[in-house]
Each structure stands twice: as structure tokens, then as C-alpha cells.
Amino acid sequence: MHDIRNLTISSTNPCLLVYLIDQSSSMSDKFGNASHSKATEVANAINDIIYDIGLRCISANGEIKNRFEIVIIGYGKKPNSVASGWEGQLAGNWVVSIKNIFDFPLGQENDKPIWIMPYANSNTPMTKAFENAKRLCNEWINWGNHKNCHPPIIINITDGEATDGGANYHDLKQEVQQIKQLRTDYGPINILNIHLSSRSGEKLLFPSNVNSGDEFEKLLFDMSTQLNENMIRIGCDKGYSINQNSKGYVFNGNATDLINFLNIGTPQ
Amino acid sequence: MEVTVLQIHKRSSYEFKFIEDKISINTFNRAFALSDGTTQSFNSNIWAEIITKQFVDNPTFNSNELIDNFTFKVSEYNDFEFEVSSNPAIAAVQKEKRAKGGTATFAGLQFKNENSFDFISCGDSNLFILNGQNEFSSFPFNDIDGLDSNNYFLNTEYLFQSKIDETYFFNKTIYLKDDDVIILVTDALSRLILKTPSILKQIIELKTFEQLHNFCLNHWERKVLEEDDISAIIFDLKEQKKINILEPPMGFYFPKEKEEVFIPTINKIIEKENTFNNLEMKEISNQFNGVANDFYQVKRKQKLHEQLLLLAISLIIINVCFSFYSTTVNREEIQLQKSEIVNRQSILKNAGYKINIDGVWGKDSKIEWEKYLLNKTTKKDVK
Numbered sequence: 001m002h003d004i005r006n007l008t009i010s011s012t013n014p015c016l017l018v019y020l021i022d023q024s025s026s027m028s029d030k031f032g033n034a035s036h037s038k039a040t041e042v043a044n045a046i047n048d049i050i051y052d053i054g055l056r057c058i059s060a061n062g063e064i065k066n067r068f069e070i071v072i073i074g075y076g077k078k079p080n081s082v083a084s085g086w087e088g089q090l091a092g093n094w095v096v097s098i099k100n101i102f103d104f105p106l107g108q109e110n111d112k113p114i115w116i117m118p119y120a121n122s123n124t125p126m127t128k129a130f131e132n133a134k135r136l137c138n139e140w141i142n143w144g145n146h147k148n149c150h151p152p153i154i155i156n157i158t159d160g161e162a163t164d165g166g167a168n169y170h171d172l173k174q175e176v177q178q179i180k181q182l183r184t185d186y187g188p189i190n191i192l193n194i195h196l197s198s199r200s201g202e203k204l205l206f207p208s209n210v211n212s213g214d215e216f217e218k219l220l221f222d223m224s225t226q227l228n229e230n231m232i233r234i235g236c237d238k239g240y241s242i243n244q245n246s247k248g249y250v251f252n253g254n255a256t257d258l259i260n261f262l263n264i265g266t267p268q
Numbered sequence: 269m270e271v272t273v274l275q276i277h278k279r280s281s282y283e284f285k286f287i288e289d290k291i292s293i294n295t296f297n298r299a300f301a302l303s304d305g306t307t308q309s310f311n312s313n314i315w316a317e318i319i320t321k322q323f324v325d326n327p328t329f330n331s332n333e334l335i336d337n338f339t340f341k342v343s344e345y346n347d348f349e350f351e352v353s354s355n356p357a358i359a360a361v362q363k364e365k366r367a368k369g370g371t372a373t374f375a376g377l378q379f380k381n382e383n384s385f386d387f388i389s390c391g392d393s394n395l396f397i398l399n400g401q402n403e404f405s406s407f408p409f410n411d412i413d414g415l416d417s418n419n420y421f422l423n424t425e426y427l428f429q430s431k432i433d434e435t436y437f438f439n440k441t442i443y444l445k446d447d448d449v450i451i452l453v454t455d456a457l458s459r460l461i462l463k464t465p466s467i468l469k470q471i472i473e474l475k476t477f478e479q480l481h482n483f484c485l486n487h488w489e490r491k492v493l494e495e496d497d498i499s500a501i502i503f504d505l506k507e508q509k510k511i512n513i514l515e516p517p518m519g520f521y522f523p524k525e526k527e528e529v530f531i532p533t534i535n536k537i538i539e540k541e542n543t544f545n546n547l548e549m550k551e552i553s554n555q556f557n558g559v560a561n562d563f564y565q566v567k568r569k570q571k572l573h574e575q576l577l578l579l580a581i582s583l584i585i586i587n588v589c590f591s592f593y594s595t596t597v598n599r600e601e602i603q604l605q606k607s608e609i610v611n612r613q614s615i616l617k618n619a620g621y622k623i624n625i626d627g628v629w630g631k632d633s634k635i636e637w638e639k640y641l642l643n644k645t646t647k648k649d650v651k
Contacts, residue, residue: 008278097529113360268308
């Protein structure tokens with residue numbers, strides 16, 4: 001395995017980012033004290049992170065370099081179904097390069113381009129979302145020189161429990177286990193999970209173990225992979241108490257945690 | 269003292285003009301500066317060039333004075349004109365990136381005499397000193413973790429807003445021996461040297477651009493050197509006064525690699541879970557009919573195979589029965605033959621032939637029996 005610190009993400013060695021967005025009906029609940037819903041908060045955060053990625057990819061001559069390829073998988077917009085989150089000109093595509101993303105924004109809000117709209121409609125087919133992420137990542141890794149690239153990063157944003165996880169979430173665990181087997185020459189796929197909550201309760205930020213007894217909390221923790229060195233560095237810079245064993249997992253996160261979480265999960 | 273400047277751009281920059289590392293030398297001041305403009309910031313190469321030139325023309329090792337000098341130069345960077353994209357999404361990014369300013373590392377040194385120099389740096393550029401016994405020391409970073417955890421860079425907006433103070437800088441006066449070699453490098457080479465110190469000797473021995481080019485290609489391909497702009501200044505105290513510049517010659521470029529866009533084949537599979545138009549339905553119907561036809565053919569072949577198998581099993585059973593029957597018959601024959609043999613041997617014995625009555629129809633018994641039959645026939649003929 002090569003040292004990830006010697007890797008520069010470039011247009012010839014891009015990185016795949018996969019965002020899984022919960023679009024179940026509970027995402028219409030207000031997010032903490034905010035006047036808007038969790039779905040809106042997530043859509044804003046994703047639009048912001050895409051914009052930030054664009055900032056990192058713009059060259060001196062104003063050209064957006066294809067350093068990142070992005071997948072948005074929405075789950076729960078329709079009952080038991082997953083769909084690509086890209087809309088407008090990008091509708092129907094699953095993997096889109098950052099260059100193409102900037103060519104086709106949906107519109108602008110506050111002088112900033114947007115690509116993702118908020119939805120909160122049905123149930124939570126999280127297993128199906130991970131299954132699609134697995135298929136996309138597997139194909140991406142085995143395409144061209146992608147084995148020589150940064151391993152894909154899957155970021156799951158949810159506020160609830162999977163409705164298609166099977167008995168004891170066996171199906172969901174199995175999908176995630178299979179994803180964890182996928183790797184490039186720079187290491188295995190990273191899986192990060194953030195659970196958003198509007199209820200009061202203790203937050204759990206990038207823990208190295210959990211023992212609260214909450215089954216779903218434990219499940220999301222087990223599904224998450226350990227943060228890599230670059231993520232640990234960014235997390236520490238943002239003031240989180242993170243060590244070598246910390247996992248890419250946040251439970252009961254708030255809006256700031258969401259933004260920081262997305263930044264930590266996105267390679268610099 | 270011989271000074272050698274090594275520079276090559278990363279392959280993804282294609283041409284040397286896009287290198288973001290800048291080096292300035294002022295021989296009169298005996299001052300040297302190296303700056304690595306960060307790829308993520310706007311026109312960082314311009315900012316890197318401004319600060320290296322500023323330093324070698326007015327070298328100072330007082331951090332606050334240096335901050336003032338650099339802050340004074342921010343307006344020069346901001347005056348740089350750029351063309352805004354017609355794509356509103358890209359234009360928004362360009363404007364924000366410009367608003368965030370240019371960012372670069374900085375390392376500068378000035379020789380006070382032949383035996384010492386002052387050094388100041390900000391960021392992850394690093395200084396190595398190799399002595400005559402091939403032992404090295406480094407400043408400010410002695411290990412990769414320290415280098416990677418550095419988060420201090422010179423950003424134009426931070427300077428302008430007085431957010432940068434002396435804690436951003438490393439400062440030292442370094443004393444030298446006659447056979448010391450000093451190597452000032454940007455982060456990618458620094459990381460490689462800290463990991464494999466023996467590489468220092470190889471870097472010092474690079475004498476032509478071709479050698480530098482091959483060195484980088486070799487280490488890039490082996491994934492031990494980050495694909496970044498590569499810059500170094502080497503000071504060899506024992507050599508004659510001379511400056512060597514090893515940088516790409518005119519016309520040198522890295523070939524543009526073909527940028528292919530990944531399109532997953534599973535796109536179609538996932539999408540078709542939802543809606544199908546008439547054409548797609550027809551295609552699915554055709555495919556289904558094709559599969560049904562194949563299935564029919566397979567079934568037909570299977571029936572033929574079943575019949576052949578039954579026939580084969582029947583033949584095997586018949587064969588087994590026949591074998592069993594013939595074995596039984598042969599046994600009877602052998603039993604009859606034995607009694608016949610004893611009978612024949614008794615006849616032969618009585619007829620005066622030398623033979624044992626042992627029930628075994630051997631070669632001798634056979635010869636004697638044939639003789640007996642011949643004699644018997646002959647006697648009959650004579651009669």
C-alpha cells in the first residue's frame with residue numbers, strides 16, 4: 001500500500017466522493033432551533049461543500065480541474081427507492097466530475113451556485129443506498145487508473161433508522177462490510193456517518209468507542225471506518241478531540257458539526 | 269561556494285511557466301529565498317514571486333519587520349488583473365478565491381560570512397545540512413509528522429488583517445564547517461528526505477536537468493515522492509563560487525494526459541428500476557423472448573440428454589446381467605471339465621500312459637490325450 005501522504009489528488013488521479021442523503025419524511029422536522037428543516041440544512045451543507053471543492057479545484061487560469069468526482073444518492077424521496085440527487089442538466093447521471101458540476105448548476109442563491117434541493121418524503125431505505133454506493137465504488141475503483149487514486153469516501157447523512165436493514169440490520173451490515181473490502185492502492189474506502197438530531201442529548205463526535213446501549217448509535221459507529229491521517233489533521237484543526245482510533249462518526253450532530261464533518265471527510 | 273538551483277514542475281502543470289514554487293537570488297546581498305505557492309489559493313505563484321524578491325532585496329530576520337515588508341507588498345499582489353469567467357458558477361468561485369487571497373510558504377537565508385548564515389521560514393519548506401561524515405541535521409522540521417502538522421502559511425488577506433504574527437516564523441543562525449552542504453527544499457522533497465535520509469546524497473549529485481528529471485520521474489512512479497512542484501537550493505561550501513540553474517529547457521513540457529470521464533455502466537441498471545418508455549419496454553420484451561427461446565432450446569437438449577442417459581443406463585444393466593450369467597455358465601463348464609479331466613486321465617492311465625490323475629488338464633495331459641485318440645482312431649482304421 002502506498003503512503004497517502006505522497007498522494008496529490010489531481011485531474012489524472014481524482015478522488016470519488018459519495019454523499020448518501022436521507023430524504024425520509026422525518027427530515028422535514030426543524031433542525032434544532034433553526035427555522036428551516038433538516039433536509040434544507042443538509043441540502044445547504046452539500047451545496048456549500050461542492051462549492052468549496054470547486055474553490056480547491058480552480059486553476060490560476062480560471063479552469064476547474066477534474067480533481068473530484070461526486071455522487072449524490074438520495075434515499076427515501078419515494079417509498080423504498082434511491083435516486084441520483086443530481087437535477088437539471090445533470091439529472092440521470094450518478095458520477096459527475098467537479099468540472100461538469102460547475103458547468104451545470106441548478107441556479108444561484110446569495111450569489112452562490114446550488115445543485116441540490118431538499119426533499120423529505122418517505123421511508124429510509126439506507127441499505128439500498130449503501131448497495132448502490134458499493135456498486136458505484138466498485139466499478140469506479142476498477143476503471144482506468146483509479147486503483148492508483150485516493151480511495152473513495154462515502155458520507156452518509158441521516159436522522160433515522162434504516163427501514164430496509166433486515167433482521168438486526170443484517171442486510172445493512174452486510175452491504176457495509178462488503179464496501180469495507182473495496183480498496184485502492186492507497187487504502188480501503190472510507191465510510192463516514194453523521195446522525196442529525198433535533199432532540200436534546202449528548203453528542204458523540206468522532207469517538208473511538210461507544211457504550212451507550214443505543215442500538216442504532218452502535219450500528220452507525222460500527223459501520224464507520226477510522227479516520228485517515230489527513231482527516232485527523234483537519235479534525236484537530238477544527239478543534240475536535242480526535243485520536244488515531246477515532247471513527248468517522250457523529251451522533252446527535254448539530255449544523256456546525258455537519259459542516260465540519262463534511263469538510264473533514266473531503267480530502268484537501 | 270557553489271550554489272545549485274533545482275526546479276521542475278509537477279506533471280499535471282504540463283509547462284514550467286505554471287510552476288508555483290519561486291526562487292530568488294541576490295548575489296550582492298548573498299541572500300536566497302524559496303517560496304511554495306499553494307495550489308488551492310488564487311495566483312499563489314505571483315505571491316510567491318513577490319515575497320522571494322522582496323526578501324532577497326531587503327533581507328531581514330526580524331519576524332515583525334519581515335511581516336511589515338510582506339504586508340506592504342500585498343497591494344502589489346491585489347493589483348494583478350484577472351479575467352472573470354462568463355460561467356456564473358465559476359465566476360463566483362474565482363471571486364471568492366481572489367477574496368481569500370494568495371497563500372505561500374517562505375524560507376529565506378543570508379550568508380553573514382563563509383561559516384554562518386541566518387535563516388527564517390514560515391510553512392513547510394525545510395533546511396538540511398549534510399556534513400562530511402554524511403550525517404545530517406534539519407531545521408525547522410526533524411520528522412514527517414512535524415512537517416505535516418505545520419499549519420502556518422503566509423496569506424495576503426491574513427497579512428492585511430494583521431492576523432500573522434512572529435509565532436508563524438522559525439528563525440535561527442546556523443554555523444557551518446568547511447565540508448558542510450546545505451539543502452533548502454520545499455515540502456515534497458523534504459518529506460522524501462525525512463523518510464529516506466540517504467536520498468540527500470543523490471540530490472546533491474544531480475548535475476544536469478536530465479538527471480533531475482529522471483530522479484523525479486523515478487520517484488514519482490514509485491509513489492515515494494509526492495506529485496508536486498519540486499524545488500531545491502544546494503549550497504556547497506567547499507566548491508568554487510558558481511551558480512548552476514537546473515530547470516526545464518525551452519520547449520520542455522509534460523505530455524497532457526487524456527482526461528477520461530468515468531461513466532458507470534450500472535447507471536442504466538439503477539435508473540431502469542423506476543420508469544421505462546415504449547422503446548425500452550420493447551427492448552426488454554425482445555430480451556425476454558430471447559431468453560425464453562434459449563430456455564426452450566436448453567430444455568430440448570436436456571430431453572435428448574435424458575434419453576441418451578437412460579439408454580446408457582439400460583445398456584450398462586444388460587451388460588452387468590450378461591456378465592453375471594456368463595460367469596455362472598463358465599463355472600459350470602469348469603466343473604464339468606474337471607470331472608471330464610479326471611475321467612480322461614483315468615482312461616489314459618488305464619491305457620498305460622504315464623500320467624497322474626490330478627484333475628489338472630495341463631500340457632502333458634493334452635499331448636497324451638491326443639496321442640491316445642490318434643492311436644484309437646488308427647486301431648479302428650486297421651480293423
